[in-house]
Amino acid sequence: AQSVTQPDIHITVSEGASLELRCNYSYGATPYLFWYVQSPGQGLQLLLKYFSGDTLVQGIKGFEAEFKRSQSSFNLRKPSVHWSDAAEYFCAVGAPVNAGNMLTFGGGTRLMVKP
Amino acid sequence: EAQVTQNPRYLITVTGKKLTVTCSQNMNHEYMSWYRQDPGLGLRQIYYSMNVEVTDKGDVPEGYKVSRKEKRNFPLILESPSPNQTSLYFCASSITIRGGETQYFGPGTRLLVL
Helix, strand or coil: CCCCCCCCCCCCCCCCCEEECEEEECCCCCCEEEEEEEEECCCCCEEECCCCCCCECCCCHHHHEEEEHHHHHHEECCCCCCHHHHHHEEEEECCCCCCCEEEEEEEEEEEEEEE | CCCCEEEEEEEEECCCCCCCEEECCCCCCCEEEEEEECCCEEEEEEEEHHHHHHHHEECCCCEEEEEECCEEECEECCCCCCCHHHEEEEEEEEEECCCCCCCCCCCCCEHHHH
């Protein structure tokens, strides 16, 4: 069974600083990997996803993530954080075809942005 | 507008009083799913449906029921709610169950069981 670990429960960064959110996964085959963002009181919005090809994936809102098979990681990055990026971020690993549990989520990282 | 809708958005109830949370999508998606979100645990899948009349258990199905009589609707039923079902619930859908397919999430239903 797949699993996802987000080691940082809370992260605080200053506006304009760079950001890296960590995600480690456990999966027995080539994974499908996702990052979702949840703004306060909102549902989940897909930031980006990886399932093949270039290991550096570009997403919306200036985010990117890099898949590193050797480290079983899929860390999310942004070069310059904006106050509106304050939210909770979830990493998820996707199951293959015909497996009903399509997504397994990490516990989430709550990002706070200092002015 | 393509979306997943859930009702109600907020619900306070008492132990043992049956309730239903509705979920509807207007994207003709085959796959629908229910998750619950609890602090530090992320989202955990309750039930999913691969198509009409096809449903199956996720990771935490105890105390919940679902049905899929129409493609667009996937209600979550709590026959006898208990306080440990206090949580934030999300419905999601995707066009198929093919791996890598994007899931679209509803806005969430916050449930408090007293």
